[in-house]
Amino acid sequence: MFADAFQSPSTVAVEYGRPARRARGIGDAVSADVQTAQIFVLTLPSPATVADDYDVSVLNGLVADVFKSFDAVFVADEGETLHVFAIAADHDDDAYERMARAEDQLAARRPGLMFEVHLRATRGRLPTVVAPAGSRQVHARR
Amino acid sequence: MSDAPNEWEIVVRFYAALHLVQAYLVDKGLDGPPENHGQRSKAIRDNTELSQGRGRAFRTVFDRLKSVSEQVRYDAGFTATTADIEKSRTDLATADAFIRPKLR
Numbered sequence: 001m002f003a004d005a006f007q008s009p010s011t012v013a014v015e016y017g018r019p020a021r022r023a024r025g026i027g028d029a030v031s032a033d034v035q036t037a038q039i040f041v042l043t044l045p046s047p048a049t050v051a052d053d054y055d056v057s058v059l060n061g062l063v064a065d066v067f068k069s070f071d072a073v074f075v076a077d078e079g080e081t082l083h084v085f086a087i088a089a090d091h092d093d094d095a096y097e098r099m100a101r102a103e104d105q106l107a108a109r110r111p112g113l114m115f116e117v118h119l120r121a122t123r124g125r126l127p128t129v130v131a132p133a134g135s136r137q138v139h140a141r142r
Numbered sequence: 143m144s145d146a147p148n149e150w151e152i153v154v155r156f157y158a159a160l161h162l163v164q165a166y167l168v169d170k171g172l173d174g175p176p177e178n179h180g181q182r183s184k185a186i187r188d189n190t191e192l193s194q195g196r197g198r199a200f201r202t203v204f205d206r207l208k209s210v211s212e213q214v215r216y217d218a219g220f221t222a223t224t225a226d227i228e229k230s231r232t233d234l235a236t237a238d239a240f241i242r243p244k245l246r
Binding site: 081091093096097099100103104107114115116117118119120121123125129130132 | 178179180181183184187193198201202205206208209210212213216217219220226229
């Protein structure tokens, strides 16, 4: 009975977004066998989580692309606002001109995105030292 | 924030510039003035007078006042130099000269 249960696709236990506590879809008739057996449960992210992750990934790629003239770029979320930290050697006019161009490009390519750009100067330090705690790096110039 | 003398000047100058921008945006009759930095950045970006042509120089000085003042406050390893403080003085003067004549 235990083997029969596992021949049917309906007995494949899949839970979305969280570890499964027990298999589902297995009839009561085999429950005793199942409860004593070790069950391998496939845990997948939910479709919504996949979509969110995909969107974040695409957005990170877009930010990295439009700010690629900077030494490094970090992002952080705060409510509905995406904070973009563009890392440059110093606070000179050229860096701010590049920042304005990149900001305009991002706004054009993602209308409706609420974001705020900050320029952080390294002045000889590593970009990772200058980036705010909790931000994630989306670009590093090689 | 470090013990560098007058470092707070940069922060004060940024907020002086911010209030100039806010006054300008209110004068222009936006549907509710910006309530945070993100909304204000968008308002500046969307306003041709503030972001294109001569406005481009204004945008540079405003963005620099904002970013340097943030780094003074939030980046413990950053120390404003005398040049930064002097630059904040000229940046605010540039912002003031650009915005004030446009206010009613």
